[in-house]
Amino acid sequence: MSERIDLEARYCAQNYHPLPVVLTRAEGASVWDENGKKYLDMMSAYSAVSHGHGHDRLVELVREQVGRLNIVSRAFYTDKLGPFLEKACTLTGQDMALPMNTGAEAVETAIKAARKWAYTVKGVASDNAEIIACRGNFHGRTTTVVAMSDEPQYKEGFGPFPPGFRLVDYGDIGALEAAITGNTAAFLVEPIQGEGGIVVPPAGYLKAAAELCRERNVLFIADEIQTGLGRTGRMLACEHEDVHPDGLILGKALGGGILPVSMFLARREVMNVFRPGDHGSTFGGNPLAAAVGLEALTILVDDELPQRSATMGDYLMDQLRAIDSPLISEIRGRGLFIGVEIDPALCSARQVCEMLMQRGLLSKETHETVVRLAPPLIISQDEIDWAVTQIREVLAEIDETRLAS
Numbered sequence: 001m002s003e004r005i006d007l008e009a010r011y012c013a014q015n016y017h018p019l020p021v022v023l024t025r026a027e028g029a030s031v032w033d034e035n036g037k038k039y040l041d042m043m044s045a046y047s048a049v050s051h052g053h054g055h056d057r058l059v060e061l062v063r064e065q066v067g068r069l070n071i072v073s074r075a076f077y078t079d080k081l082g083p084f085l086e087k088a089c090t091l092t093g094q095d096m097a098l099p100m101n102t103g104a105e106a107v108e109t110a111i112k113a114a115r116k117w118a119y120t121v122k123g124v125a126s127d128n129a130e131i132i133a134c135r136g137n138f139h140g141r142t143t144t145v146v147a148m149s150d151e152p153q154y155k156e157g158f159g160p161f162p163p164g165f166r167l168v169d170y171g172d173i174g175a176l177e178a179a180i181t182g183n184t185a186a187f188l189v190e191p192i193q194g195e196g197g198i199v200v201p202p203a204g205y206l207k208a209a210a211e212l213c214r215e216r217n218v219l220f221i222a223d224e225i226q227t228g229l230g231r232t233g234r235m236l237a238c239e240h241e242d243v244h245p246d247g248l249i250l251g252k253a254l255g256g257g258i259l260p261v262s263m264f265l266a267r268r269e270v271m272n273v274f275r276p277g278d279h280g281s282t283f284g285g286n287p288l289a290a291a292v293g294l295e296a297l298t299i300l301v302d303d304e305l306p307q308r309s310a311t312m313g314d315y316l317m318d319q320l321r322a323i324d325s326p327l328i329s330e331i332r333g334r335g336l337f338i339g340v341e342i343d344p345a346l347c348s349a350r351q352v353c354e355m356l357m358q359r360g361l362l363s364k365e366t367h368e369t370v371v372r373l374a375p376p377l378i379i380s381q382d383e384i385d386w387a388v389t390q391i392r393e394v395l396a397e398i399d400e401t402r403l404a405s
């Protein structure tokens with residue numbers, strides 16, 4: 001085994017189970033390991049690298065900005081934050097934004113905004129606000145955010161958890177309706193559940209949920225940290241159902257594959273609950289991150305990455321559906337956000353990912369049974385063809401070994 005793997009395993013907390021490959025370089029949709037072997041990245045850092053690795057314009061911009069102004073904190077105004085947030089609001093149809101760094105922080109921000117809105121605008125009695133989330137959700141890893149999770153491993157050993165969350169089945173509009181009370185501040189939902197296994201809800205669900213929330217004076221907050229910014233073939237996944245959320249959470253691709261950049265966006269009435277000192281972040285909205293975020297958004301539009309995701313995603317989906325393998329129990333997704341469900345009785349998704357890695361295709365299993373295919377949105381058709389060939393051959397190989405034994 002590589003010395004670098006040993007070293008990382010010795011000093012790094014064992015909170016991940018990485019595939020045994022040591023990456024040293026990347027460009028576009030490709031990454032290289034320490035031995036110079038090239039891989040196609042079909043993971044793109046859980047969609048943080050939608051622009052591709054080391055996008056020219058972003059690298060150029062970072063070089064220029066790093067030499068000028070990087071971190072000053074929000075104790076001062078900068079020339080970068082306003083233009084960045086203006087662009088984010090314009091592209092998403094929101095009024096105001098609160099910049100943070102990681103996705104979990106932006107989710108925390110949304111929770112605080114929803115609760116304070118419930119107390120100061122809706123009139124919920126203090127400390128009684130409730131937020132409804134969905135079973136199978138993933139919104140991040142802080143103690144408050146995992147309080148919303150129904151994944152035992154995310155919670156075991158980390159309690160006690162804060163109250164104020166309620167779970168309903170994802171895709172079940174009746175369950176949402178039944179769960180709403182006078183104390184409900186918000187419904188927090190992923191338009192497609194990413195870490196939950198690329199789970200697409202029934203058609204019309206988001207639209208019905210948003211309408212229900214409006215009728216009952218509940219905020220509809222979309223966590224588009226993974227589905228947003230072109231991943232599903234539209235700028236926002238909510239657009240597939242013409243849904244305009246009251247609150248929107250972005251992260252991952254917002255940093256252009258260069259830096260952690262996240263934000264919570266909302267209607268003015270919601271964002272106005274924050275007063276100076278209510279909430280903050282030393283690094284949130286720093287000029288380097290703001291410059292990168294603005295350029296990342298501009299590139300999405302200039303290079304028509306959402307459209308590209310739609311076209312290439314349809315193509316990849318068709319090619320995958322043409323694979324005839326008993327190991328595949330379902331293929332689902334939207335745009336370049338696709339999950340291939342492997343029948344766990346026949347083999348594990350981890351085994352598929354390890355065999356793909358040996359052939360130079362990097363992916364990662366989610367929830368033990370799903371192979372995630374979410375490449376940079378700049379992936380070419382040739383690269384997709386090559387990937388599909390590897391997948392077809394690996395599945396055939398596993399099937400032959402299985403039948404032979």
Ligand SMILES: *Cc1c(COP(=O)(O)O)cnc(C)c1O
Binds near residue numbers: 104141227
């Ligand atoms: C990744 C993710 C998060 C958490 O983002 P971090 O940057 O890892 O904190 C939250 N919500 C969704 C839907 C995600 O996919």
